[in-house]
Amino acid sequence: MSNFEMYQPSAWIDHGLTHHVSTVVKSHQMSIRKAAKHALIAGSIFAVSLGNFIPIDMSPVQVAGYLVLKQSMPNVSNIDFGHDLVPVGFWPKLTSSMNTWKSVESLSTEHDPEPLI
Amino acid sequence: MAELAWWAETLQNDLTQGDIVSAFPIALLPKPLKYLKKMSTLGQGKTGWLEVSDPFLDENDQTYYLAKGRVIQGIIVSHSCDIDKNARRILVAPIAKIESLQENHREAVVNQTNIRLMALPNVPGLGDAYADLRSITAVPAELIHELKRNASMTDQALLLLQTRLIEFFTRKQP
Known part of the structure; x- marks a missing residue:
């Protein structure tokens, strides 16, 4: 099962993405919802990198995030939702911290600090 | 590569997910659990609370109990959609x-x-801070709306918060 199936993209589009459209990118001319739909249809594998194309799975949330960031950073170019490759210079900045969460060690509660409450 | 800007230059017009709110009480059940029963027999018209071992239900089938906690700043976790729709509880x-x-x-x-x-870098008025997702709590909306808002997140930071919430609750990378 692909990430897209797991995340039920239609549900994310209907709620998550439309929320971004309505509250985050009101001032932008582009319809994020429409673009995200195209992105989802285009395929579940997108390439994201700084110069190189590194294929990763993008969930609809990431697609939404990407689109929001793209809208707010017009200097990023070469986006074509008709293709599988999307170069995004700043994407690793946002996701770099997430990569380490894959390790089991990072999920351990053994050395967690005391809860605030 | 552009640095992630965390805090908007101005507050959002309305309470929004990612807003930093001023200190308010967040409570936790202590152990041993102590239920409370309201007493009106203290004399001179005064009332008080008696510790009891079993839940004592009021006319609304609700009970009272001792709690402990902190008066502490918080970050709004509830989705802005829910807040816009007059949610009665805000996380x-x-x-x-x-x-x-x-x-x-x-x-x-x-x-x-x-x-x-x-981690919440450079929170206005607080400095480098962190949010404890283990201690997310529901608070009556009317209380939250009375609090001072100290900062609103940028769109990018809000997206990161949402990503972290998905990770925390589902262990899935969005």
Whole structure:
């Protein structure tokens, strides 16, 4: 099962993405919802990198995030939702911290600090 | 590569997910659990609370109990959609200064590698801080709306918060 199936993209589009459209990118001319739909249809594998194309799975949330960031950073170019490759210079900045969460060690509660409450 | 801007230059018009709110009480059940029964027999018209071992239900089938906690700043976790629709409960995660953590815990938090604690750099009026996602609590909306808002997140930071919430609750990478 692909990430897209797991995340039920239609549900994310209907709620998550439309929320971004309505509250985050009101001032932008582009319809994020429409673009995200195209992105989802285009395929579940997108390439994201700084110069190189590194294929990763993008969930609809990431697609939404990407689109929001793209809208707010017009200097990023070469986006074509008709293709599988999307170069995004700043994407690793946002996701770099997430990569380490894959390790089991990072999920351990053994050395967690005391809860605030 | 552009740095992530965390805090908007101006507050959002209305209460929004990611807003930092001023200190308010967040409570936790202590152990042993102590239920309370309201007493009106203290004389001179005074009332008080008696500790009892079993839940004592009031006319609304609700009970009272002792709680402990902190008066602490928080970050709004509830989705803005729900807040816009006059949600009666708003979810808030307590936040505190990074320095309040023991030194051996700080690095993982600052590097955003502790899934339960989200670093919040340079929070206006607070400095480098973190949100404790383990202590998210529901608060009556009317109380939250009375609090002072200290900061609103940028769109990019809000997206990161949402990503962290998905990770925390589902262990799935969005």
